[in-house]
Amino acid sequence: MATAVDHIPAARPSKEPIETAVEVSISRTDSPQEDLEKATPRTIDELIRLRAHQSGHDQPIVSYPEQGTAYVDYTPRQLDELVERAAVHYSTLIRQRVTSDDPVQVVGILGQSDLSYLISFLAISRLGHSALLLSTRITEEAHESLLSSTQATALLYHDQFTAVATAVVAQLPNVQAAPICNATSLPAGARLQPALLEPRRETEHISFIIHSSGSTGLPKPIYQTHRASLYTYSQNFGLVGFITLPLYHNHGICCLFRAIHSRRNIYIYNARLPLASQNLLSTLQGHPEVAILYGVPYALKLLAESTEGLAALARLDIVMFGGSACPKPIGDKLVENGVNLVGHYGATEVGQLMTSFRDHQQDKQWDWLRVPPHFKPYLSMELRGPNLYELVVTEGWPSKVATNRDDGSYATKDLFEPHPTLEDAWRYYARLDDTIVLENGEKANPLLVEGVLRENPHVAEAVVFGANKPRLGAFIVPATTTDLEDAAIIDAVMPAILNMNASVPAYSHLTRDMIRTLPRDAEYRRTDKGTVIRAAFYKSYASQIDDMYADEQSGSLRLSREKLLEMLRSEFLKRVPSGMAIKDDTDLFSLGVDSLQAIQVRSFIIKNLAVDAKNIGRNFVFDFPTVEQMTNEILRLQTGQPAMEKLGVEDRMRNMIQKYSNFSQHVPVEKTIVGKHIVVTGSTGSLGAHVVAKLASQRSVRTVYCLVRASSIRSAEARVRRSLQERRLYHELTLSQRSKIVAWPADFGKDNLGLSVQQYDQLLSHVSHVLHLAWSVNFNKALESFESDCIAGARNLMDLCLKTKTSHPAAFNFCSSVSATARTPGPTVPEALPESLSYAQGMGYAQSKLVTEHLCYIAASETGLQARVLRVGQIIGDTRHGVWNDTEAIPMIFQTAKTVGCLPTLDESPAWLPVDQVANACIEIACSGAPAGCMNIVNHEAFHWTRDLLPLLRLALDFEEVGQREWIRRLRASSPNPQQNPPIKLVDFFASKYDNDSARKSLTHATELARAYSPTLQNAGVVDEQLMRKIIVHLKTRWWTGPEVVAPPTAIIVGGPCGSGKTTVAQALCETFSIPFIEGDMLHSRQAREKMRQHVPLDDIDRLSWLAHLRGAVMDRLLTTRAPAVVVTCSALRSAYRDELRTLEEVAGIKTLFVMLQTDRNGELKARMAKREGHYMDPVMVDAQVSLLEEAKQYEVDVLSIDAAREPRAVRDEVEGLIKEAIPLL
Known part of the structure; x- marks a missing residue:
């Protein structure tokens, strides 16, 4: 039977500094190790330091999962080292106390209860300060109140609480905020300066601050001294433990430090996982050394619902619950099944008071708490009702840190009932107050x-x-x-x-x-x-x-799979935000479904479906978090099928390949199709946008069908247009080229791609090629999460190719990724399927790509489908404008030249390709006679990062070259503000790659076959100075430059030939956005208007004079109105005229945006002009204006071209949408 360890005897009073005392006892040869072993810690930090140097310092003391339930052990020495690293890191924000006269600061911590949270708490203690442990479940107002009332000076937070931290700190100017660091990635070796802290003074200081729940108002801080805390921690069972409680709750932090105090390892539940039976079992079964479980009753209820869970609990020496009372039926069931269940009662203000620890073989009364002898003198039970007593802790109890009575006692407001026969045994009943x-x-x-x-x-x-x-x-x-x-x-x-x-x-x-x-x-x-x-x-x-x-009797419904899916979808739709769609494979918790809603759905299932309630565990929705998984499990239970063990990833990949590999043969239809009609997916991405623009500009291409995830055709069109504009491609497309682009909302996971019957039939009758570029880019999702949309979507697109009503199937071209072969053991990746499924990188994204590569090969071999795999490598900014997403990892590295002042000297040889070259290569291969198979779309000319790239970057950036580990160190030491220093957000990712001295594996890719069919790829050169200048120029416009930057005013020039509707559109913009309007025609000179009335075209002198008047009017109007923008009508037909108006930015800091109304229907323009009475412009002048109109040139990225031949309302809506996107201030 487990017994409590003896209390460590008190050390002799000492005025020596804490650190010095420990160091001396270690280094002096005449001081026996026994003295060190008996030393009593006086502060939390001294506890950590002592354990790092006492016996057992090389044995695990804290274990936390790296991912899932894969635990990593940390010894006391490793823990001490991590605390030192974090303390050094935080010392730039929170000054270290070096003497006991230095003021103690309060530092808030807001985050998940993980290893970094624990290390940060201990680091604050090492710096000599007090941690305020903030619950993640209280309001921003509550956080603000606690930080204010405790006079906190800093707040550390996890990334997911950035918004909360930012909002709170904005109200508290004296509080600085910084992200919680990952100490395992911090550089080793750095040390704090020696501190001269006096132990007798320090032990009475506040070690940390917990707070009340705030259920009846704002939460109140509860202060814990080092002395009181350590006394509580000394009362322990001396067993290896597993804790499921959050560390910002006092019961959780106490259980953790009890284990450390007793020099026993403690396993901490993964804060990123939901509290689910499968996760609890994985830890208990995988770590037989665990002897005590600390948890809330809910965790016990989950485990009690299965024979496996009961067995796991029964083998433990102690199962201790706290935080709330355990329901009697659950506790009785546990004890009846041999579980040594122990109740714990305590409060933040008074520490642990009672437990139901007993002789488990003889005494089964698990819910009766026993008063320990050392607490009895400080216990007062005061009658509050018939046989109900409130527990009061009197003055003198060592763990008491608060009082709410004049005599120094603390009334807990907790009600108990006494045992009818057993002395000093009490059962918790309820709270006295209303909580x-x-x-x-x-x-x-x-x-x-x-x-x-x-x-x-x-x-x-x-x-x-x-x-x-x-x-x-x-x-x-x-x-x-x-x-x-x-x-x-x-x-x-x-x-x-x-x-x-x-x-x-x-x-x-x-x-x-x-x-x-x-x-x-x-x-x-x-x-x-x-x-x-x-x-x-x-x-x-x-x-x-x-x-x-009580669980109600199960329902009687037995539904088909489709009906059951429909019922569950409908039930969850009631609980997610309005308008949100639920797919069968959607992770319901990603939509905001919470634990209460999960309980409600479980209740719904039990009440309506023919299932045994005891087989639908309390955690049913957590364990089966998608509608499809729930459906599968319910049908399994109803049919009595055994539960399936989860296969390894390679077996699951094989099963998925087999599942989707039953292809039908193409039925030839003799039909002549003029030109190419090409389906493109992923058109809203960078590569997709370049592919669409390139195809639309080719004469042989008649239609580009963009299948987009959108709610409507209008939304789909807007997404494609916006994507083309962001990549600076849309402005160069002519009206006829843009008319080739057809955007439809689609759902690739559906058999007909989510299209209407008419749309799908149109594709079957016309499509000649498919370029499948779309894929979910989420490196955290498992393989199965890519099935219903991505893998099934690829299969459905292949089916489309095979169903085409043409003489041969449409060619299918699948954009894969080099990650699908990243684990190839040899030095070169061939242009073929990898020999093993294990060659895919260890993430669902890469595995799903490789599964689809196999499907392409099967379809080609069994049906003759021209299915090609285009395996693409690293894509960078385009060769014309250098547009590259600044949030990607490599641009973030470049940005550290600006935010940190240095770049790393990496020993890497990248083989990058600009996105427009990748798009050209994909089109060239897709539209060629290339055979089915695989081609690597990777640059065959690599370069060296340090020898080749850094000199090019130096032409556009100022930076110091440093080693990769030094770069990581400086990045960690740089500004923690992600707005001022965006690369800090990826510091842990960068550290995982570069905070080491290991040589990186380098793979080359065979490209002979791809180059044979792609002249662009054959001629692709290495990254040069010109391209890097363009990329850096673009990135600099995207990089944050400081809060003083204010968006400049904009002149919105509505241009186009006469009769195109400039005035109508401009007036609509004026009304919609409440901005001033300048009618450009009114600024023509009298002579110019007379010329036009006489059908005499204006010359450049006339136009330049007019444009000068327009510039002056724009500056005057913006100066006098202080408006964010002004709308101007001006034909602006030629690039040279538009350039004249662009000088507004150089002269007055006014940006220009041209909305060019275009149409190739001259007759309609003339008819519109003929209807205008008294206008000086005669309809005969239309032809001259249309002939003068120039398409936007490559550099004119501020031109938005609009088809003006449509209905006026459609034109107006499109323009307003474009303006909203282009000028957010409006």
């Missing part, structure tokens, strides 16, 4: 819910309950004056309840199925003021409350 603690530890305030219910005139009284239950419930006592039936009363209150639910946390929601009515004459105890005595009510109606939570 309801749910079974998952969340604290809900029932007063708000009751107040909403009582507001209804049909309700006399309402009582909300739910202590230690999964969700809230309520009893309603009907008003004596109402004539409504019970169900009608509930209907009457629901609108107000639904409105309330929208404004409170999910765990505080009340649902209709959890509301019951009591008789109008129901009896319950009240105070003198007439209010319900909550504790007494709960006791009187305990059986009715329990009945409401």
Whole structure:
């Protein structure tokens, strides 16, 4: 039987500094190791330092998963080293205390309860300061209140809480914020300066600050001293543990430090994983050395639902719960199955007080807490009701850090009932106050819910309950004056309840199925003021409350797969934001589904479907997080099929290949198709945009079908247009070229690609080629997450090619990735399928690409489909404008030249290709007679990063060249503000690659076959000075330059020939955006207008004079109105004229944006002009203006061309949409 270890004896008083004391005891040869072993820590940091030098310093003491449940062990010495690194890192933000006279600062920590969180907490302690452990579940106002009330000076946060931290710090000018660092990636060797802290003073300082829940108002800080904390931690079981509690809860942090204090390893649950039975079991079964589990009752409930879980718990020496009471049925079941269940009771303000630790073989009363002898003198139980007592801790208890009474005692507001026969044994009953603690530890305030219910005139009284239950419930006592039936009363209150639910946390929601009515004459105890005595009510109606939570009898429905999918989708659609689509493979939690909603859906399944409730675990939705997975599991349970073990990834890849490899043969249809009609997916990406623009400009191409994820044709068109504009391609496409582009909303996972019957038939009748470039770029998703949309989508596109009503199938060209072969063992990747599925990089993205490569080969061999795999390498900015996404990793490296002042000297030989060259190569191969198979679209001319690239970058950037590890060090030491220093966001990613001295594996790619069919690829040269200048010039325009930068005003020039509708569009823009309008024609000189009236074309002298007047009018109007933009009508037919107006930026800092209204229907323009009465421009001048109109040149990226031949409303809507995108201030 496990017993508590003896308390470590107190050390002799010492005035020596903490660090010196430890170091001396280690280094002095005349000081025996036994003295060090007996040393008692006086601060949290001294505890860590001691354990790093005492016996067992090379044995694991903390274990945390690198990913999933794959744990990494850390010894005390490693832990100490990580703390030192983090402390050095944070010391630039939080100054180290070097003497006990230095002021102690409070530093908030907001983040997931992971290893970096723990290390950061310990680093703050090492710097001599106090950590404020902030819950992630409270409001921004609560965070602000706590930081303010504790006079915090800094806030550390995880990336996912950046928005919260930014908003909070914006209200607190004295608080600095910085991201929580990953200490494992920080450079080793750096050390803090020696500190001269006096232990006797330090032990009384605040070690950390926890806070109350804030369920009845703003949370209050609760201060923990080093002395009180360490006393609590000394009371431990001395067992290897597994903790599922967050470290920002006092029970969680106590359990962790108890293990460290006892020199026993503690496994910390992965904060990135949901609390699910499969994750708990994985750790317990994979680590038999774990002897004690610390968790909330909810975790025990999950494990108790399976035989496997019960067995895992039964082998442990102790299973300890805390945070809330364990439901009796669950606890009884655990104990009956041999689990040594121990209850723990304590509070942040007073530490651990009682447990139900006992002789487990003889005593099965797990829910009766025993008063330990050393606590008994400080315990006072005060009567609060019939056989109900409030626990009060009196002055003198060593772990007590707060008081709420004049005599120094602390009243806990927790109610207990005494054991009928066993002395000093108490069972927790409920809170004295109104807070309801749910079974998952969340604290809900029932007063708000009751107040909403009582507001209804049909309700006399309402009582909300739910202590230690999964969700809230309520009893309603009907008003004596109402004539409504019970169900009608509930209907009457629901609108107000639904409105309330929208404004409170999910765990505080009340649902209709959890509301019951009591008789109008129901009896319950009240105070003198007439209010319900909550504790007494709960006791009187305990059986009715329990009945409401009992699992109801299972339903009887047995549905087909499609019907079941439809039912579950419908149920979840009620719980996600309006307008959000749910696909069968969508991870429901990525849509915001929370734990309460998961419980509600589980209840729905049990009530309606023919399943045994005990087989639908409490964590059912977490364990099967997609509609498809839930459907599969329900059908398995209904048919009695055994659960399948998950296969290895290569087997799963093989199964997926087999699943999608049953291709039908093409049926030839004699039909003549003029020109090429090409389907392109991924047109909203960089490569796709270049492919679309290139195809549209080719005379042989008649139609480019862009299949886009969008809600409507209009949305699809807007996405394609925006993509072309962002890559500076749209402005050079002529009207006839743009008319070739057809954008349709699509869903690749559907058999008909989500198209209408007419659209799909049009493709079948015309398509000659398919370029499949679209793919989900998410390197965290598993292989299966790419199936329904990506892999199935590729198969559906191949089916389209095979179904075409033409003489031969449409050619299918699949854009794969070099990641599909990244683990090729040899030095060269051939232009062929890899020999093994294991050659794919270890992520679902690469594996799914390789699966699809296999499908292409199978389709080609079995059906004759001209299926080609275009395996693409690293893509960079285009050769004309250098446009490259500045958020990608390599541009981020370049940016450190600006933000850090240095670039790394990497020993790498990249083989980059500009995106426009990759697009050309893909088109050349796709439209050639190249055979089916694989080709590597990789530059055959590599270069060296340091010898070749850095000198080119130096032509456009100023930087110092440093080694890769030194670059990482400087990046870590640079500004932590991601707005000022965007590369800091990728510091951990960069460190994983470059914070080492290991030689990087380099693969070359065979490209002979690809170059044989692609002249562009054959002639592609190495990256040169001209290209790098363009790239850096573009990136510099994207890089953040400081808060002082203000968007310049813009002159929106609405141009085009006469009759194109310039004035109509300009006036619409003026009205929509409330900006001034200048009618350009009114600024023509009298002589010029007379010329045009006489059908005499204006010469350049006339136009230049007119353009000068326009520039002056624009400057005057923007100066006097201070408007963000002005709309000007001006034909602006030639590039030279547009250049004249562009001088506004050089002269006055005014940017220009040209909206050019174009049409090739001269007759319509003349008809419009003929209808204008009194206008000086005669219709006969139309031909002259149209002939003068010049298409935008390559450099004119500020030109937005619009087809003006459409309906006026369509033209206006398109222009307004373009302006909104181009000028965000509007």
